[in-house]
Amino acid sequence: MVGPDQTGKPDGNESKRDWGGALPKVEADPIVAARPPQPTQKLYEKRKAVHNKRIDGPFRRFKWLVMLVTLTIYYVTPWIRWDRGPYAPDQAVLVDLANRRFYMFDIEIWPHEFYFVAGMLIMAGIGLFLVTSAVGRAWCGYACPQTVWTDVFQHVDRFFDGDRNARIRLDKAPWTTSKTARRLGKWTVYLLISFWTGGAWIMYFADAPTLTYEFWRGEAAMVAYATVAILTFTTFWLGGFMREQVCIYMCPWPRIQAAMLDEQSLIVTYKDWRGEQRGSVKKAAKNPDAYGDCVDCLQCIAVCPTGIDIREGQQVGCITCGLCIDACDKVMKDVGRPRGLIDYATLEQCEAEAAGAPPTPAWKAPLRPRTFIYFGIWGAIGAAMLFALGTRSHTEITVSPDRNPPFMLMKDGSVRNSFTLRLRNMEARPRDMEIALVGLPDTAAMWTDRIAREDAAPTQVVSVPADETRIVRAYVVVPAGTDVDTFSFQVTSLDQQGEQDIEETTFSGPGDN
Amino acid sequence: MADNKRIDEPTGTEFVGHEWDGIEELNTPLPRWWLWTFYASIAWSLVYVILYPAWPLVTQATEGVFGWSSRGELQEEMVAAEQARAGIFERIAATQTTDLADDPDLLNQAIAGGAAAFKQHCVQCHGAGAAGFEQYGYPNLNDDDWLWGGSLTQIEYTLTHGVRWEGSDQTRFSLMPGFDGILERSEVDDMVDHVLSLSGKAPENAQGAALYATNCATCHGASGEGDRAQGSPALDDAIWLYGESEASVRQQILAPRHGAMPGWSDKLDPVTIRMLAAYVHSRGGGEAESETGAADTPETEGESEATPSVAATPEDGANGRT
Numbered sequence: 001m002v003g004p005d006q007t008g009k010p011d012g013n014e015s016k017r018d019w020g021g022a023l024p025k026v027e028a029d030p031i032v033a034a035r036p037p038q039p040t041q042k043l044y045e046k047r048k049a050v051h052n053k054r055i056d057g058p059f060r061r062f063k064w065l066v067m068l069v070t071l072t073i074y075y076v077t078p079w080i081r082w083d084r085g086p087y088a089p090d091q092a093v094l095v096d097l098a099n100r101r102f103y104m105f106d107i108e109i110w111p112h113e114f115y116f117v118a119g120m121l122i123m124a125g126i127g128l129f130l131v132t133s134a135v136g137r138a139w140c141g142y143a144c145p146q147t148v149w150t151d152v153f154q155h156v157d158r159f160f161d162g163d164r165n166a167r168i169r170l171d172k173a174p175w176t177t178s179k180t181a182r183r184l185g186k187w188t189v190y191l192l193i194s195f196w197t198g199g200a201w202i203m204y205f206a207d208a209p210t211l212t213y214e215f216w217r218g219e220a221a222m223v224a225y226a227t228v229a230i231l232t233f234t235t236f237w238l239g240g241f242m243r244e245q246v247c248i249y250m251c252p253w254p255r256i257q258a259a260m261l262d263e264q265s266l267i268v269t270y271k272d273w274r275g276e277q278r279g280s281v282k283k284a285a286k287n288p289d290a291y292g293d294c295v296d297c298l299q300c301i302a303v304c305p306t307g308i309d310i311r312e313g314q315q316v317g318c319i320t321c322g323l324c325i326d327a328c329d330k331v332m333k334d335v336g337r338p339r340g341l342i343d344y345a346t347l348e349q350c351e352a353e354a355a356g357a358p359p360t361p362a363w364k365a366p367l368r369p370r371t372f373i374y375f376g377i378w379g380a381i382g383a384a385m386l387f388a389l390g391t392r393s394h395t396e397i398t399v400s401p402d403r404n405p406p407f408m409l410m411k412d413g414s415v416r417n418s419f420t421l422r423l424r425n426m427e428a429r430p431r432d433m434e435i436a437l438v439g440l441p442d443t444a445a446m447w448t449d450r451i452a453r454e455d456a457a458p459t460q461v462v463s464v465p466a467d468e469t470r471i472v473r474a475y476v477v478v479p480a481g482t483d484v485d486t487f488s489f490q491v492t493s494l495d496q497q498g499e500q501d502i503e504e505t506t507f508s509g510p511g512d513n
Numbered sequence: 514m515a516d517n518k519r520i521d522e523p524t525g526t527e528f529v530g531h532e533w534d535g536i537e538e539l540n541t542p543l544p545r546w547w548l549w550t551f552y553a554s555i556a557w558s559l560v561y562v563i564l565y566p567a568w569p570l571v572t573q574a575t576e577g578v579f580g581w582s583s584r585g586e587l588q589e590e591m592v593a594a595e596q597a598r599a600g601i602f603e604r605i606a607a608t609q610t611t612d613l614a615d616d617p618d619l620l621n622q623a624i625a626g627g628a629a630a631f632k633q634h635c636v637q638c639h640g641a642g643a644a645g646f647e648q649y650g651y652p653n654l655n656d657d658d659w660l661w662g663g664s665l666t667q668i669e670y671t672l673t674h675g676v677r678w679e680g681s682d683q684t685r686f687s688l689m690p691g692f693d694g695i696l697e698r699s700e701v702d703d704m705v706d707h708v709l710s711l712s713g714k715a716p717e718n719a720q721g722a723a724l725y726a727t728n729c730a731t732c733h734g735a736s737g738e739g740d741r742a743q744g745s746p747a748l749d750d751a752i753w754l755y756g757e758s759e760a761s762v763r764q765q766i767l768a769p770r771h772g773a774m775p776g777w778s779d780k781l782d783p784v785t786i787r788m789l790a791a792y793v794h795s796r797g798g799g800e801a802e803s804e805t806g807a808a809d810t811p812e813t814e815g816e817s818e819a820t821p822s823v824a825a826t827p828e829d830g831a832n833g834r835t
Contacts, residue, residue, distance in 0.1 A: 045542040242546070249544055404642030408655045408797065411750035413712075418655070418797055449795060450617070453657075475797050480751070
């Protein structure tokens with residue numbers, strides 16, 4: 001195969017390859033240069049197990065806090081009760097698929113209001129942009145379920161097998177009884193956590209106490225068991241074994257992040273101008289000018305949950321959890337050097353710092369137009385949705401006129417049209433609603449499938465059950481010779497709210513075609 | 514590609530040798546688990562081929578150990594749907610037609626079932642919207658004009674026994690004599706005028722009124738109000754089975770056309786017929802059960818000896834059809 005080399009035939013001498021001036025010659029990176037090229041090529045790469053070391057520090061503690069909050073929200077939310085009266089479920093957060101209702105505390109969403117859910121999804125999407133522009137990959141580092149559950153499982157590892165070195169030793173050790181027992185114990189705990197995770201998920205879709213009871217008695221729906229089985233498996237497999245590979249190979253988000261990050265984004269970075277040349281404290285003591293602050297203790301690699309070397313710079317595997325900052329700060333303190341050799345910073349700040357400017361505090365990074373614009377959009381959608389939720393009517397009517405036949409001639413020559421009315425009562429209590437004809441002469445009359453023709457009148461009162469849409473067949477009749485094209489049905493709730501809705505429709509008669 | 518065995522320095526990975534405008538492809542090794550996923554897919558497909566229909570043969574595919582088929586699945590769903598409906602069928606069967614309206618939920622079920630049956634059995638003549646066809650004299654079922662009565666029991670009776678149907682000796686039956694050759698041409702003109710005047714479509718005609726009183730009033734009523742007991746159409750209203758034009762009224766006097774409807778007792782079960790009655794009744798023209806309704810229509814259907822109070826004998830009915 002001949003490459004698209006336009007200057008002539010390839011001469012086999014790669015160093016003379018013409019790059020068309022597109023690529024300027026780059027100085028060899030000192031870090032990379034230190035690593036020998038790997039001459040052997042494999043088709044498939046085995047996972048390099050990550051045995052991250054225990055570390056304590058501000059970021060680790062923040063990670064604990066986020067884990068506590070997110071897991072509590074996940075496991076506890078379905079069990080919160082919320083009194084909505086006798087006509088609605090008393091579960092605070094419930095996705096009632098069978099009855100097509102979504103309950104979230106005081107908010108109840110009907111299927112036709114799905115735009116609220118769409119709005120929430122858009123807010124979630126823009127929220128990710130916002131977080132990325134403000135604090136980089138903070139989602140990946142702290143709040144992503146894959147990160148949180150991986151963290152949980154890594155602590156299980158530590159509980160059963162000890163810290164990093166013990167785990168590495170155990171990994172290499174032969175399969176003795178003790179190792180088998182440990183592994184089985186560990187995997188059992190994995191499985192229990194996974195099962196609990198899958199089990200918590202289904203609680204969002206039915207009354208949690210009832211479902212739990214039915215689940216253990218084998219009476220729950222098949223889909224409940226299937227969902228638990230699938231989620232148990234995915235949690236067990238992705239959290240217990242795949243871990244950082246999900247971030248590196250499977251998840252699209254790091255790729256999107258790569259496109260969204262710029263030189264003003266907050267990232268976790270190694271300040272190489274300060275750290276290089278790496279060397280031990282002893283070497284540095286002998287020759288202070290030749291060495292930087294990095295003592296090459298490899299603690300940043302040891303604590304990393306994805307097993308990367310942050311000193312190689314920005315990379316897809318870095319979820320910016322900040323654990324390497326904790327590790328490095330601790331070492332710097334021990335050797336009496338200033339903290340922040342690895343730190344949250346933007347590339348721009350790094351450049352300025354390398355050029356000799358004083359370090360900029362990290363909190364200043366989010367203060368830029370992009371962040372404010374994202375926040376503005378995000379907030380505007382949220383405010384619009386809150387406004388719509390607060391002012392929406394809980395009484396609605398939709399009208400569909402019969403199209404076959406469009407009108408009906410009656411014995412006395414009057415003309416009847418039939419309509420299917422849908423009266424929506426979105427309150428959790430039964431309500432009476434008055435249907436009125438607007439825009440028809442007084443001689444017009446209406447009756448319904450529940451009100452006999454003898455009782456035909458221009459207005460009718462219909463009772464609508466709690467939290468339901470009642471379908472009413474309405475017949476509207478006008479005397480012979482009445483000229484009418486359009487009119488409206490108006491519905492008024494006969495309670496204190498007195499909510500109204502009106503919908504225009506057509507009236508057909510002989511001669512309309 | 515031997516000459517492309519070069520290593521990319523930053524990553525330590527070999528180049529593949531493909532290059533586009535200076536951008537080169539690296540031969541990054543695939544993660545091992547990906548390969549296992551591939552093997553797992555192959556294993557799964559083998560299992561699937563054994564369990565489910567897979568290999569196409571000459572007339573059909575291999576059946577698979579599970580014996581699954583889409584037809585079989587449909588069959589199961591149909592049986593399940595049948596079972597789900599069974600309770601409703603029993604309740605409708607156990608409910609007197611006159612009591613159906615007292616149970617709104619059951620009535621709704623009956624109307625829904627009737628709507629489905631209507632689409633299958635009735636739309637061919639009465640139309641998808643039950644509006645009938647004036648051209649052929651198929652009556653409109655949405656209006657408030659009924660030839661044989663519009664209460665639930667009356668509709669159910671008509672559905673069971675049909676109209677001018679030889680299959681039932683209790684069928685709704687009546688015949689109107691043709692006046693061609695009996696009345697003079699001018700007399701027919703007068704009669705047409707009078708009939709149209711009953712609904713205000715023509716001026717009064719004394720000659721016609723006299724002829725009407727002698728020849729027509731027995732069945733159609735003195736003022737043209739009709740008689741449901743005989744299925745004689747009302748002539749004083751806005752609804753005309755065969756059209757309101759002078760020509761069509763004249764034709765109906767000279768050589769009357771008579772509609773016929775099969776009774777459904779031999780094709781449909783009583784519950785379906787009851788549901789159909791509920792549906793037709795719900796189209797907007799349904800009438801309440803009249804106090805004297807029991808006299809017009811037998812309460813029980815089929816086996817009862819009660820005969821409909823129609824004018825003619827069943828034998829005439831059979832002849833009338835020929």
